[in-house]
Amino acid sequence: MNKNLLFVDVLLVMGVVAVSGCTSQYTANTITIQNTTFSPTTLNIKTGTTVTWINKDNETQNIVSNSGIFDSGNLTTNQSYNYTFNQSGNYPFHSIVNSNLTGTIVVSSSTNNSSTSNSSAVGY
Numbered sequence: 706m707n708k709n710l711l712f713v714d715v716l717l718v719m720g721v722v723a724v725s726g727c728t729s730q731y732t733a734n735t736i737t738i739q740n741t742t743f744s745p746t747t748l749n750i751k752t753g754t755t756v757t758w759i760n761k762d763n764e765t766q767n768i769v770s771n772s773g774i775f776d777s778g779n780l781t782t783n784q785s786y787n788y789t790f791n792q793s794g795n796y797p798f799h800s801i802v803n804s805n806l807t808g809t810i811v812v813s814s815s816t817n818n819s820s821t822s823n824s825s826a827v828g829y
Contacts, residue, residue, distance in 0.1 A: 726752075730765050732753040735759060737806065738766050738800070743808040755789040 708727055711812045737744045739761035748756060768777040768786060769820040774796070777786035790796065790812040800806035 719800055723738050738762050738768070738806075741803060741806060743806060745810045747811065748808070749811045749813070750790060752791055752793055752812055753789065754812070755787050756810060757785050759783070759785045764802065766806075769798040769801055771799060 724746065732749070734750060735757045736748060737759050741762065741764075743826070750756065758768050758777060758780070760782060763782055765782075766780050768780070769775065775788045775798075780786055790810060793813050796810040796812065798808050
């Protein structure tokens with residue numbers, strides 16, 4: 706009988722772990738704007754990936770690509786913007802509100818998703 710209880714306990718733990726993994730608010734393809742920084746500052750993705758910017762600052766932000774291919778419009782606190790990258794390349798971007806707030810999306814046809822953070826990001 707103890708073996709049956711152990712089996713049930715293991716199943717319960719596995720269920721809790723599975724459910725907790727599904728409750729993440731952000732994905733690996735999310736850039737958070739908070740404390741006047743982008744996190745991460747560089748994001749490496751595959752072609753066809755949608756990136757989400759979420760404004761967690763108290764100040765409205767407007768994120769644009771340096772080449773003009775995307776423009777988030779005004780993002781107030783907790784608003785987000787999505788853009789799908791369908792071509793390989795480097796896509797630098799910045800905030801119109803604070804031009805020192807910069808980042809880069811690196812898109813390739815065969816790369817693992819990864820990101821880097823810039824601990825020396827410039828604030829206001």
